[in-house]
Amino acid sequence: MAILRSRYEAAALANKELLKLYFGIGQYVSFHSRNKNWGNGAINSISNLLQQELHGVRGFSATNIKNMRLFYEGWEFMQPFLIDEKEPLFQFSEEELYQQLPSAELKNTNRQLSTDELDGSFVIRQLPTDELQNEFFGLFLKNGFTHHITILNNTENIEERMFYIQKTAMEFWNTTTLKHHLKSNLYQRQGKLAHNFQSTLSERHFKEKAIMAFKDEMLLDFINIEDADEEPNERVLEQAIVQNIKKFIMALGAEYSFIGNQHRLIIEDEEYFIDLLFFNRQIQSLVAIELKKGKFKAEYVGKMNLYLSALDEMVKQPHENPSIGIILCKEKNNKIVEFAFRDTSKPMGVVTYKTYNDLPEAYKNILPNTEMLKGLL
Known part of the structure; x- marks a missing residue:
């Protein structure tokens, strides 16, 4: 039992760190792509650069980077839980990025982004109480990234998303079961x-x-x-x-x-x-x-x-x-x-x-x- 518990805790910790990484990347990509700092091909170029730098590491295709953006935008109010403002989990260097991306895929490259501008562009919504926030965050972290994307692609409002997050975590649904319940409008x-x-x-x-x-x-x-x-x-x-x-x-x-x-x-x-x-x-x-x-x-x-x-x-x-x-x-x-x-x-x-x-x-x-x-x- 101790070995199984240890393996479960290690998997849960790894999933938590992966979700935080993807959320941080999603925040960055969302800000630059939605504010038209990047052209249409920027995400593809970032994907190619990452795969060159991190040879053999999976999960950074253009499609998955767009899913990270969806992950951030769908759960934006979870930012205080997933990103440490004093010590950001993930941050691109503006100068390095601008040097590597083709000029056609960048817009307003001479404009510097201030911290106030970045922070002011997001609306942080809170759950009603600290107790509810902590309870939901625990269930949130029990879901894998694929579960999150499946829920975000098939729901329309935050209440519905929270419902499926809780059901998936508490009842240990795999993605097939989750898709079945989404399809049947549970x-x-x-x-x-x-x-x-x-x-x-x-x-x-x-x-x-x-x-x-x-x-x-x-x-x-x-x-x-x-x-x-x-x-x-x-x-x-x-x-x-x-x-x-x-x-x-x-x-x-x-x-x-x-x-x-x-x-x-x-x-x-x-x-x-x-x-x-x-x-x-x-x-x-x-x-x-x-x-x-x-x-x-x-x-x-x-x-x-x-x-x-x-x-x-x-x-x-x-x-x-x-x-x-x-x-x-x-x-x-x-x-x-x-x-x-x-x-x-x-x-x-x-x-x-x-x-x-x-x-x-x-x-x-x-x-x-x-x-x-x-x-x-």
């Missing part, structure tokens, strides 16, 4: 689940965690029905999910463990089967998922209520929280869901899903079709 859908948790869960922290543990809609782009007009029935949908359980858990969210499909319950000598049963470690609850084709119907609630009562009495461990039920269907009417849940005693929610066939044409072309997959196999 930020917009998080916490918007149609549910009855407010009336059925009494413990406030558990209630808040439960609301954030589920999405309003799931993207099941691994399910491709050959007939685009045909909607898969429950059994076909279940088989496709079980065959792609890793992808389904990725779509479902973090901290889920798959217990099984067609989970058998015996109540007074009668058998009942839950389509999919999971355990969520974060909320410490069993999660029963019922698969339904078409629109949500009010009668689905009664059966789910039965399943949850049986799970709480016969399966749930004493230290675990109450079981939660999710009805996964193609469509829902929120008013019907509200009325159906109004007098129920068990926590449950309704989630809709989209399959490959529901994706816009532009997204479909990104994925291989059935014939292409057959050919590859």
